[in-house]
Amino acid sequence: MATDAQIRAKKKWAEKNKEKATYTKYKSNCKTFINNYLNNIEDLQEVKNWINEKEKQLKSND
Template sequence: MDSSKQTEANKKWQEKNKEYAKYLSNRSRSRSFIKNQSTREDLEELKQLIKERESKLNE
């Protein structure tokens, strides 16, 4: 498959799966931020947000 066909296939998949594609993009950006740019303060805040989210999911 040449690159233009692959690009078209990717666009078609993203159009068909908008919410899941958005989820994957957000997850990827979050991981990249944590690994490459976050400060100690950012990590402390994120830890608290994760605890709160886990509690909400466990309700």
């Protein structure tokens, strides 16, 4: 279990780094969804399509 000091430090870091904290939270949520909740091939294909579209978008911005 985290100490009070660790909890305060984590909260302070999250407040100071809101954008990075949000990014990390969403990335973790995505991984959790894929690994623990995605349970049919159709949903998996939909997620893969989103990823492929985002990859194309990112490559075209380079």
